[in-house]
Amino acid sequence: MKLDAKIPSGPLAEKWSRHRNHIKLINPANKRKFDVIVVGSGLAGGSAAATLSELGYKVKCFCFQDSPRRAHSIAAQGGINAAKNYQNDGDSVYRLFYDTIKGGDFRAREANVYRLAEVSVNIIDQCVAQGVPFAREYSGYLANRSFGGAQVSRTFYARGQTGQQLLLGAYQALAKQIEAGGVKMYPRAEMLDLVMIDGNAKGIVVRDLVTGEISSHAADAVVLATGGYGNVFFLSTNAKGCNVTAIWRAYKRGALLANPCYTQIHPTCIPVSGDHQSKLTLMSESLRNDGRVWVPKNKGDHRAPGEIPKEERDYFLERKYPAYGNLAPRDISSRAAKEVCDEGRGVGPGGRGVYLDFADAIERLGLNVIRERYANLFEMYERITGEDAYQAPMRIYPASHYTMGGLWVDYNLMSNIPGLYVIGEANFSDHGANRLGASALMQGLADGYFILPYTIGDYFATERPAKPSLDHPEFKKVEEEIAQRTNKFLSIKGHRTVTEFHRELGKLMWDKCGMARNEAGLKEALERIPVLRQEYWEDVNVLGDGNELNQSLEYAGRVADFMEFSELLVIDALTRDESCGAHFREEHQTPDGEAMRDDENFSYVAAWEYQGLDTRPILHKEPLVYEEVHLAQRSYK
Numbered sequence: 001m002k003l004d005a006k007i008p009s010g011p012l013a014e015k016w017s018r019h020r021n022h023i024k025l026i027n028p029a030n031k032r033k034f035d036v037i038v039v040g041s042g043l044a045g046g047s048a049a050a051t052l053s054e055l056g057y058k059v060k061c062f063c064f065q066d067s068p069r070r071a072h073s074i075a076a077q078g079g080i081n082a083a084k085n086y087q088n089d090g091d092s093v094y095r096l097f098y099d100t101i102k103g104g105d106f107r108a109r110e111a112n113v114y115r116l117a118e119v120s121v122n123i124i125d126q127c128v129a130q131g132v133p134f135a136r137e138y139s140g141y142l143a144n145r146s147f148g149g150a151q152v153s154r155t156f157y158a159r160g161q162t163g164q165q166l167l168l169g170a171y172q173a174l175a176k177q178i179e180a181g182g183v184k185m186y187p188r189a190e191m192l193d194l195v196m197i198d199g200n201a202k203g204i205v206v207r208d209l210v211t212g213e214i215s216s217h218a219a220d221a222v223v224l225a226t227g228g229y230g231n232v233f234f235l236s237t238n239a240k241g242c243n244v245t246a247i248w249r250a251y252k253r254g255a256l257l258a259n260p261c262y263t264q265i266h267p268t269c270i271p272v273s274g275d276h277q278s279k280l281t282l283m284s285e286s287l288r289n290d291g292r293v294w295v296p297k298n299k300g301d302h303r304a305p306g307e308i309p310k311e312e313r314d315y316f317l318e319r320k321y322p323a324y325g326n327l328a329p330r331d332i333s334s335r336a337a338k339e340v341c342d343e344g345r346g347v348g349p350g351g352r353g354v355y356l357d358f359a360d361a362i363e364r365l366g367l368n369v370i371r372e373r374y375a376n377l378f379e380m381y382e383r384i385t386g387e388d389a390y391q392a393p394m395r396i397y398p399a400s401h402y403t404m405g406g407l408w409v410d411y412n413l414m415s416n417i418p419g420l421y422v423i424g425e426a427n428f429s430d431h432g433a434n435r436l437g438a439s440a441l442m443q444g445l446a447d448g449y450f451i452l453p454y455t456i457g458d459y460f461a462t463e464r465p466a467k468p469s470l471d472h473p474e475f476k477k478v479e480e481e482i483a484q485r486t487n488k489f490l491s492i493k494g495h496r497t498v499t500e501f502h503r504e505l506g507k508l509m510w511d512k513c514g515m516a517r518n519e520a521g522l523k524e525a526l527e528r529i530p531v532l533r534q535e536y537w538e539d540v541n542v543l544g545d546g547n548e549l550n551q552s553l554e555y556a557g558r559v560a561d562f563m564e565f566s567e568l569l570v571i572d573a574l575t576r577d578e579s580c581g582a583h584f585r586e587e588h589q590t591p592d593g594e595a596m597r598d599d600e601n602f603s604y605v606a607a608w609e610y611q612g613l614d615t616r617p618i619l620h621k622e623p624l625v626y627e628e629v630h631l632a633q634r635s636y637k
């Protein structure tokens with residue numbers, strides 16, 4: 001198989017506009033002849049479904065929640081980046097592009113990232129026009145704050161609820177199209193497989209989560225906007241429902257899965273409090289604008305934080321990365337926190353925590369300013385920990401948060417399967433080995449509002465795909481496979497719950513393939529995962545029936561997919577015998593403990609092809625060619 005990223009020729013800054021000028025169009029009257037399935041109604045899927053329908057395509061949109069408004073995007077707190085340069089602090093499209101490439105440790109595709117930075121400015125205009133209530137200065141101009149890995153303030157925000165407000169904007173656009181009849185919405189419907197006909201994506205099979213009914217849906221193109229797989233670690237900041245199922249099923253039907261080992265661990269989450277916890281909570285990176293991160297200088301110093309004088313504190317991010325300080329990127333800040341905790345200087349129960357302290361900011365700016373900026377985050381922290389972070393520092397620790405890996409897509413956001421598009425967190429496209437804060441919302445909305453709507457038209461105009469009839473035997477075949485799998489789950493009647501298995505898998509992944517990885521640990525994980533998977537299929541206990549609302553059954557299917565996917569993630573981590581961004585192989589570090597890349601051997605996108613569960617997948621390499629950027633050792637010092 002030859003991987004063709006279809007990157008347009010020409011100077012970097014002109015590639016997207018030239019491409020748009022030359023790709024084929026569909027005339028308005030013909031657009032209604034094309035049916036598009038969009039799986040996912042988060043920022044990526046919601047914006048795409050609304051925009052495609054606005055253009056005239058006939059859209060079916062699916063999500064497993066009871067409303068598109070509940071997609072996980074709603075949880076996004078801190079903000080969305082855009083190169084507007086409203087602060088006049090030196091920002092530009094080029095700087096956002098460069099920061100993103102560097103933030104991703106030079107493992108992202110240059111042309112995609114440039115386009116993302118370029119389109120970022122349109123997103124803000126679009127959202128403002130929709131009425132998204134971004135924070136404003138006294139003058140009325142939109143306000144900005146800073147996020148990790150940048151020395152400018154380019155993050156637009158709506159308090160600590162940016163995702164919610166953006167999603168309400170996209171949802172209103174979607175609701176308008178639902179009302180107009182252009183989008184048919186299927187809430188509480190889970191895509192369980194992709195249907196391929198003659199090598200093309202032609203539809204999906206879904207389970208109605210309320211009635212249990214299995215049904216097929218045919219289309220001219222299928223768009224997956226199904227989010228990330230961070231819950232492979234069991235404990236994560238993701239919503240409990242986030243899963244890998246849609247992209248995993250597409251992978252098993254032939255779509256390539258790229259860079260699965262690039263998983264982001266976010267430095268500022270509320271620490272784990274016990275064995276029975278089922279999820280973790282993020283404390284937005286925006287807090288690091290004003291919060292200072294520190295631990296006691298001395299091991300075993302158990303005094304209350306207020307009793308430790310300043311000179312006995314180690315503000316380790318400011319010490320190690322003076323140029324970026326507390327706003328060093330996530331991968332680097334997470335590892336630095338782990339390092340001080342490993343040294344025995346961590347705080348709180350078990351010593352797995354560091355302080356995020358607002359005392360200086362409160363003294364400098366006043367309590368009201370801090371309250372205005374972050375009140376809902378402080379309130380959330382208090383509800384969970386019972387502690388008032390205005391009085392004493394927050395305790396934070398890194399946790400699984402975002403996944404840079406996903407299905408491989410070309411410049412047009414199409415996978416290697418004709419007619420299968422992948423957008424938002426579900427694809428691998430723009431963040432390389434580490435995503436900078438506030439750039440996932442930017443990417444999801446860029447894909448959905450501004451990129452896919454152009455590129456999908458070119459596919460329709462060029463290929464003229466024909467929607468198959470639902471009588472095609474392939475739909476029946478896939479439906480039967482799903483029914484069999486459902487019956488299998490329900491018939492095992494084992495002794496352990498789905499949660500117990502998921503927790504065990506997650507712990508294994510966290511211990512062996514989490515913030516730091518090494519060859520021995522990865523090999524051990526590769527031995528243990530298939531054993532655990534087999535135990536799962538022999539001893540899991542799935543309660544209830546298939547013909548009803550059955551959350552145990554839903555969860556069982558998702559965990560079964562994590563049991564398979566985790567193995568690919570570890571294979572990828574083992575194969576990438578270098579450190580880059582969030583993928584930190586302990587064998588490859590600089591003398592001061594930073595990630596050491598091997599550009600000569602690993603400057604490529606790893607795209608894996610499925611060969612069957614017990615056979616090693618085939619690795620395809622997309623070389624990363626940098627025309628504009630000079631590869632350098634990443635430094636935030």
Ligand SMILES: Cc1cc2nc3c(=O)[nH]c(=O)nc-3n(C[C@H](O)[C@H](O)[C@H](O)COP(=O)(O)OP(=O)(O)OC[C@H]3O[C@@H](n4cnc5c(N)ncnc54)[C@H](O)[C@@H]3O)c2cc1C
Pocket residue numbers: 039040041042043044045062063064065068071072073074075076077078079080081162163189190191192225226227228237238239242243245246282401402423424425426437438439440441442444
């Ligand atoms: C706590 C938290 C805070 C964050 N804060 C920020 C931030 O401030 N700024 C930022 O840029 N990023 C942030 N992120 C990251 C960002 O929120 C996500 O990357 C982004 O929202 C993902 O959007 P998406 O549309 O790709 O996927 P999602 O919003 O996850 O949507 C996925 C959709 O797919 C559907 N779906 C999934 N599988 C199936 C299936 N099999 N069948 C049917 N439907 C399916 C779901 O129902 C849902 O509608 C944050 C992440 C977390 C966890």
